[in-house]
Amino acid sequence: VLPDDAARRDDLEATARRILGAAGYRRIETPIFEATELFARGVGEATDIVQKEMYSFDDGGGRSLTLRPEGTAPVCRAYVEHGMHKLPQPVRLWYLGSFFRRERAQAGRYRQFWQVGAEAIGSDDPALDAETIVVLVELLEAVGVRSARLRLGSLGSPETRAAYRERLAAHLRSREDELSDEVRRRIELNPLRAFDADHPGTQRVMETAPRLIDFLTADDAEHFAQVRALLDDVGVAYEIDTSLVRGLDYYTRTLFELTSEELGAQSGVGGGGRYDGLIEQLGGSPTPGVGWAAGIERMLLAAGSVDEESTDGGVDLLVARVPDSPATTAFRLAADARRAGLRAELETGGRSLKGQLKHADRIGARRVAIVGPDGVALKDMASGEQREIPAADVVAAVSGG
Numbered sequence: 174v175l176p177d178d179a180a181r182r183d184d185l186e187a188t189a190r191r192i193l194g195a196a197g198y199r200r201i202e203t204p205i206f207e208a209t210e211l212f213a214r215g216v217g218e219a220t221d222i223v224q225k226e227m228y229s230f231d232d233g234g235g236r237s238l239t240l241r242p243e244g245t246a247p248v249c250r251a252y253v254e255h256g257m258h259k260l261p262q263p264v265r266l267w268y269l270g271s272f273f274r275r276e277r278a279q280a281g282r283y284r285q286f287w288q289v290g291a292e293a294i295g296s297d298d299p300a301l302d303a304e305t306i307v308v309l310v311e312l313l314e315a316v317g318v319r320s321a322r323l324r325l326g327s328l329g330s331p332e333t334r335a336a337y338r339e340r341l342a343a344h345l346r347s348r349e350d351e352l353s354d355e356v357r358r359r360i361e362l363n364p365l366r367a368f369d370a371d372h373p374g375t376q377r378v379m380e381t382a383p384r385l386i387d388f389l390t391a392d393d394a395e396h397f398a399q400v401r402a403l404l405d406d407v408g409v410a411y412e413i414d415t416s417l418v419r420g421l422d423y424y425t426r427t428l429f430e431l432t433s434e435e436l437g438a439q440s441g442v443g444g445g446g447r448y449d450g451l452i453e454q455l456g457g458s459p460t461p462g463v464g465w466a467a468g469i470e471r472m473l474l475a476a477g478s479v480d481e482e483s484t485d486g487g488v489d490l491l492v493a494r495v496p497d498s499p500a501t502t503a504f505r506l507a508a509d510a511r512r513a514g515l516r517a518e519l520e521t522g523g524r525s526l527k528g529q530l531k532h533a534d535r536i537g538a539r540r541v542a543i544v545g546p547d548g549v550a551l552k553d554m555a556s557g558e559q560r561e562i563p564a565a566d567v568v569a570a571v572s573g574g
């Protein structure tokens with residue numbers, strides 16, 4: 174992350190803090206690595222992430238650790254470990270940090286990437302599903318993500334899903350010879366992934382596959398209807414996608430994904446859903462939750478380049494030196510200015526005085542203190558006006574406007 178990118182990321186982080194903070198989410202940061210077991214159990218053994226994308230290593234003490242590939246399982250672990258069920262529910266949390274997946278790197282897909290995420294744990298109210306979605310949509314709008322499209326689905330309960338998986342597996346088996354090798358090999362392990370396939374034969378088979386949404390229980394269908402009604406109410410546009418699948422096993426009920434046409438092949442900007450079984454699976458008592466994660470790099474890519482100046486801002490004072498004048502006065506002046514809260518830079522490039530003034534122009538310095546053998550001159554870069562001034566008065570003069 175180079176300085177120009179860092180400035181845009183800082184802006185994004187500030188926007189996330191503002192929007193999530195206003196909705197009652199509080200920051201949490203979990204460790205970069207965790208026990209491999211957490212992700213194997215939390216994300217799901219059969220998922221691509223666990224099967225082929227985790228950076229796992231032996232820590233030399235016989236433990237297998239993994240660089241975190243996602244944030245929900247660690248946040249839920251922290252919820253259980255730190256007794257957050259005793260806090261008023263739901264507990265709203267957000268995070269921003271780097272994540273790691275062993276993927277083939279390409280534009281918008283990296284092996285180390287950053288995500289901002291939000292989790293609301295401890296309530297199964299459909300208003301919370303809708304709230305998290307609205308907050309994510311608001312964030313993407315504020316960041317300037319263009320052409321975002323929201324797709325929404327529902328997975329129902331684990332029982333519904335298990336019964337459905339059987340039905341889907343039966344459908345796949347009945348036309349096994351038309352499927353890609355990979356899908357065929359994983360019919361029993363993870364038939365849902367067949368919806369994701371770009372293999373033409375598999376896609377043909379999937380056109381007539383049974384749809385989970387048609388098998389939801391009355392409760393789950395009602396929950397989904399309420400989420401939709403709330404989104405309609407606040408005017409958030411979405412499409413129902415009955416074949417929506419995501420690469421993590423823990424989702425139940427609501428599932429959503431935001432994509433942007435600006436991104437090409439790696440079009441996912443963010444996504445999430447409800448995970449009512451996850452905390453129990455991690456050793457806590459049954460606790461519902463819902464959340465999402467969005468990729469920082471993808472958001473910035475989809476927002477396009479910004480023309481305006483980065484928020485680095487300008488420099489209040491450049492302390493220039495007439496060559497061969499004593500270094501101490503200039504050094505002390507810059508230090509005093511910074512201590513007084515000014516942004517001050519000391520000339521150290523060995524430039525001629527003319528070169529230093531040109532440099533002052535380039536970095537947008539408002540004033541230049543020219544330190545010579547016999548005193549200091551303060552130059553206003555906007556007006557070009559220059560006057561002699563005692564060294565001890567420079568900071569006050571610059572602070573004063």
Ligand code: AMP
Nearest residue numbers: 281282283286441442443466467468471
């Ligand atoms: P996921 O955790 O897979 O649901 O991903 C959530 C979001 O993280 C995606 O929509 C992307 O914006 C981002 N993301 C996931 N994997 C990567 C990656 N390898 N490189 C960059 N961004 C990623």
